[in-house]
Amino acid sequence: MSEPVGEKGYAGDVTPxxxxxxxxxxxxxxxxxxxxxxxxxxxxxxxxxxxxxxQWPGMVPNPGFDDGIRAAGEGGRxxxxxxxxxxxxxxxxxxxxxxxxxxxxxxxxxxxxxPDDSGHxxxxxxxxxxxxxxxxx
Numbered sequence: 517m518s519e520p521v522g523e524k525g526y527a528g529d530v531t532p533x534x535x536x537x538x539x540x541x542x543x544x545x546x547x548x549x550x551x552x553x554x555x556x557x558x559x560x561x562x563x564x565x566x567x568x569x570x571q572w573p574g575m576v577p578n579p580g581f582d583d584g585i586r587a588a589g590e591g592g593r594x595x596x597x598x599x600x601x602x603x604x605x606x607x608x609x610x611x612x613x614x615x616x617x618x619x620x621x622x623x624x625x626x627x628x629x630x631p632d633d634s635g636h637x638x639x640x641x642x643x644x645x646x647x648x649x650x651x652x653x
Contacts, residue, residue, distance in 0.1 A: 524607070524611075525610075525611040525614060526607070526610035526611050526613070526614045526620050526621065526622060527595075527610070527614065527619050527620055527621045528621055528622070529603075529621065529622045529623075529624050530597060530621045530622070530623060530624065531623075531624055531625075532623055532624065532625060532641075532642065532643045532646050532648055533646065533648070535597040535599070535621070535623045536643075536648045536649070538595065538597060539563065539564075539597065543595060544594065544595040544596060544597045544621070545565060545588050545589065545590075545594045545595070545596055545597070546561055546563065546564040546565065546596075546597050546598075546599060546623075547564065547565045547567050547585065547588050547596055547597070547598050547599070547609075548560060548561060548564040548565065548566050548567070548599045548600075548627075549567060549568060549569040549598050549599065549600050549605055549606050549609040550568065550569075550599070550600050550601055550605070550627065551568045551570065551571050551572040551575070552566070552568060552571065552572065553572040554572070554601060554627075556653055557653075558601075558627065558628065558652070559627070559644060559650045559651060559652040560650065560651060560652075561599065561627075561643065561648070561649060561650050562649055562650070562651055563649075564599065565584075565588045567580075567581065567584040567585060567588060568581070569581060569600065569605045569606075569608060569609040569612075570605065581609070581612065582612070582616060585609070585612070585613045585616065585618065585620075586616060586618070589613065589618040589619070589620075592617055592618055592619070595619045595620075595621070596610075596613055596618055596619065596620040596621065597620075597621045597622075597623055598610050598613070598620055598621065598622055598623060599623045599626060599627055599643065600626050600627070601626045601627055601628050601637070602625065602626040602627075602628060602629060602630055602637070602642070603622060603623060603624050603625055603626040604626075606622045606623060606626065607622045610622045623643070624641075625641035625642045625643070625645075625646075626642055626643065627642055627643045627644055627650075628642045628643075628644060628645075629641035629642030629644075629645055630642075
């Protein structure tokens with residue numbers, strides 16, 4: 517699979533709804549790059565590949581990320597849509613995936629969206645706020 521790399525260093529940004537549609541149709545694999553702790557405590561997307569970009573505690577880089585992202589993208593045969601908390605770490609992860617020869621998109625707004633005026637997430641956009649499939653343990 518080959519798609520142009522955008523000026524940003526990865527394939528581009530997609531809305532949560534577009535990512536969900538691509539995932540549902542089998543056109544893309546959703547990779548959740550949040551830490552294991554975030555997925556466990558805040559919630560997760562059923563069917564997403566859990567692959568931390570940085571791991572808790574200390575938010576240290578995941579040494580298994582490259583192998584994991586290659587496996588998720590089936591060696592370049594599948595388009596990837598990457599999800600983090602707010603759409604920041606997923607950009608860095610999409611750039612790395614692109615460097616590895618994969619087609620990777622960032623999901624805008626992430627799982628929880630940006631903080632509101634009170635500093636709370638989950639009120640201004642994000643996968644969860646938009647009513648897309650998710651679960652919590």
